Amino acid sequence: MTRFSTMIGLIAVAAAGVTPVLAQTVSDNEVPTTSLNIPGNVQLYGDQKANVYRPSATVNGEIITATDIEQRMALIRIANNNVELPPEEVARLRNQVFSNLIDEKLQIQAAKDAKIEIDENIVNEQYARLAARFKQTPDQFNQYLASKGSSSAAVKQQIRGEFAWDRLMSRNIQSTTNVSTEEVEAVVKRMNDAKGQDEFHLGEIYLSATPDNAAAIVENARKIIQALQAGGSFAAYARQFSEASTAVVGGDLGWVKAGQLPQSIAEAAVGMAPGQLVGPVEVPGGVSIILMIDRRQVLTADPRDAVLSLKQISLDFAPGTTEAKATELAGKFAEATRSIAGCGAADEVAASLGANIVARDNIAMRGLPGPLQATLANMQIGQTTQPFGAASEGISVLVLCGREMPQTATAPDLQEIENRLLEEKVSKRAQRYLRDLRRDAVIEYS
Template structure:
């Protein structure tokens, strides 16, 4: 297994959750409708894990639908297409399989045995200029004025003093955050900056903010342990057995009319 992981180095793998609803030719339409309603409720904020425990017929229901990490090569063609362009923490529409409908939830994405740039940790500080007129929606003039006087680089220890000299209302720590946890617009700004670089200022309803990168920490890649691999294989085996059992029950079912 470890040898196979080495051979798959760099391939994407996905941390997935699932809700599986089986159907028969007689009730497929109703099951499809149920699956669509579940997807709609999850998109509106309902917890995926709770719905997986309540509705899923897969063995993973006991653990909130958790399928663990799965390499792209382990997924069938339809599933690969469904998850490849998904955003983290979103669900698919119901996917029709041979025995039922499957709803997939993407918890995370990474490359096998490779450092993912989105896992870099950034220690950030900020400078904030409050808007004199918070009701004004267009902050472009204010952003441009701050951009003209903002230096390209600031030592982390000098952020507060520099902010005061530039007339900022506030300055201080943001904390250490993973790049993947930042909003897309901030991620785009920060992903190529080095320690000491100042990001371009951004306008907000209440003013303008500029971020300073104090430190970048590269992600560490660790090979999975024996227990990690064993647990993943066991979960996959249980799920396959459960689906086979449900299939056999449907095939052998006898309806007794009295």
């Protein structure tokens, strides 16, 4: 059940089927109901300064320094292409990173108390895989991180924390959590009742606003959208900036129907394609940025449920390749691959270009990025996609070798439903566990 969600955005996890919980507002004449004995007309006494959070703390005796926070901030900048954010957003992000580091300390401490030890060889292996994503050796990655204001220690500590927490959850929660047959049958019934209705798999970044600051919040939302369009990780931004409770799962609302959404979001979702980003959308209490992760009709056959056989031809770019050079190379690559006549000819063309080629069967079309889905849906067997890639990574094309189309509506997958319900239960119990750790911790801010 390993969940790598490192701030550098190299590996992201989205919880499946999360029930949407949107931020709500309370009018001036309404009093929220709580279990606390708080008077309606609260008056504060004394000086607030004693309770100001400062950028360092000890958590059950273990220190978090300002350097720790800044190195994690640097990882976020790396993940989001060094896009500049407004000072107020940077301040809020720094506070969130501080909170994340406190949680990480608590998670590692809890795992240690449970006699769970993480082999450093595993940490180093994962670090090497992350370095490879940047086409670097671990030593080169060390220098790269240092040049950006972070460090290998910051990345390895986060890897260590994630492994420790996952193993603790697997032992203490997942092993004792069950899903009943009745729960699965209830989900199946709801699906059958909703057959043919549109469902949307959405991501949301919610920012609260008041009449006084609405203009500034909208401007901040637009800057976040620009960062996302420049390649920023939606899940990373949601975790750091969203004020909805779904921030902890990267803003993932799961599969929802229009009737479960605020009207403005429902209206936007109806016209969105998979992979599309819209916003800021005005919602009760603020604005939202919406990502259409996927869409479908309940229990209805969809061409995007096709299973594909593909060959991928890839040409790596040398380190330091400029956008101009990448464009030139892409043009030559496109011209050469355009002449491919069927999958049988792909290997010869790849060899002539000095490119890599891999063959893959049983590829679910839904698992591919939205633009590629749209391209492949309209291609004939043996045709080749247009090139895609990035100057920092290289360029590829896909050759369509086979396509198995869905013949009828897919029946509910009972195992998939059970797994999703189990994951939801484990996630909720894990959140309660972490909440209890926070409540019992001794945290001294300095």
